[in-house]
Amino acid sequence: MSFNTELLKKICEAPGAPGFENAIRNLVIEEIKDHVDSYSVDNMGNVIAVKKGKTDKKVMVAAHMDEIGFIVSHIDDKGFIRFQTLGGFDPKTFTAQRVIIHGKEDVMGVMSSKPIHIMSPEERNKVAKKEDYFIDLGMSKEDVEKLVSIGDPITRERELIEMGNCVNCKSIDNRVSVFILVEALKKIKSPAHDVYAVFSVQEEVGLRGAEVAAHSINPDFGIALDTTIAYDLPGAQPHEYVTELGKGTAIKILDAMTICDQRMVRFLRKTANEAKIPWQNEILVAGGTDTAGLQRKGKNGSISGAISIPTRHLHQVIEMADKDDINGSTDLLVAALEKIGEYDWSWK
Structure with missing residues (x-):
């Protein structure tokens, strides 16, 4: 078929x-x-x-x-985004992901957290939490606020590919x-x-x-x-x-x-x-x-x-x-x- x-x-x-x-x-x-x-x-x-x-x-x-997605809940003084989840997530899956904030226009961002290089041994071994993550748009607070508002939805960025007889996305x-x-x-x-x-x-x-x-x-x-x-x-x-x-x-x-x-x-x-x-x-x-x-x-x-x-x-x-x-x-x-x-x- x-x-x-x-x-x-x-x-x-x-x-x-x-x-x-x-x-x-x-x-x-x-x-x-x-x-x-x-x-x-x-x-x-x-x-x-x-x-x-x-x-x-x-x-x-x-x-x-x-x-499943996210919603913008805070923009800090350096333009980093904090978010709330919409649906069920395992926070460890946030690591190194790209997301799209759907504001006045679509804006690409990256999920990130504290670099492993400066984590304490205790931090390296703890279970990841949503609060450990933020979204980096590569912009200043002033530029972020021209495009993004509290309450804007966020979705994950990943294209569909074919793998063997499977689809993946x-x-x-x-x-x-x-x-x-x-x-x-x-x-x-x-x-x-x-x-x-x-x-x-x-x-x-x-x-x-x-x-x-x-x-x-x-x-x-x-x-x-x-x-x-x-x-x-x-x-x-x-x-x-x-x-x-x-x-x-x-x-x-x-x-x-x-x-x-x-x-x-x-x-x-x-x-x-x-x-x-x-x-x-x-x-x-x-x-x-x-x-x-x-x-x-x-x-x-x-x-x-x-x-x-x-x-x-x-x-x-x-x-x-x-x-x-x-x-x-x-x-x-x-x-x-x-x-x-x-x-x-x-x-x-």
Whole structure:
């Protein structure tokens, strides 16, 4: 199957920290507007695209647009920037990274901390903290303040590259799912029910956009799209893997915020098997996704589950996913949306 690397590159590299999803939102709208029956942007900033089906039952599919990022919190007397995080970070990943501050114009900066050459032995051995880091723009305070203000968003700088059969970039989480949902909207021919494709905001800070969208849409069914951990790395024991790269799309059973509806799990497995799509189970003991919002925030709740994309090195700028896993995830979503009306959803 062909793979649109150019589109994924555009989607991954577009900025969109939580609450500041403007650029990625505009890109999504441009890609989907000719492939849906209607679309709108709600008060939260979610893009809600509708593709009419054979019945008026509602299937909400969510892929969050936001990426982990930062926000400017202080500019010191020498022009160095202090920041707060937007989303979950391991501070040691800040070392030697470039970032982009989206102020009056985009400004490149570098993350830095105290040089190791002048650290005490105790400092060299301590666990890194966010407070140890600052952003250097190479400018005086006066020049910085011409371009940057308190409250400006900051995103990480890293381009998408191909490595073997994999793609590697910042923000594969969750731009790969945005890519999958865009591609699915282009490919799906005859959805069983009305499809509400939601490109949600502010997932990385608490599933906020998806919860509002689910409350508004009140779906009968929910399918979340997100990355999951592929911990198939040196030192990992098989029971710790969660998923493995290249072994197929993942069907979520549970995470820390959701026990997926057993009927949706069975349906996705059956659909994958019938379409000969490789798949693997996902049990994630920590973390959560928009699945929780889909399942619980509609007026009636929904029959919900998730298609997850195995990804190595999550929440770093070197996130890695396999093209075959991505294509399989797209194929499973399309097949599920076309066959969801044929399944017996009664409790057994």
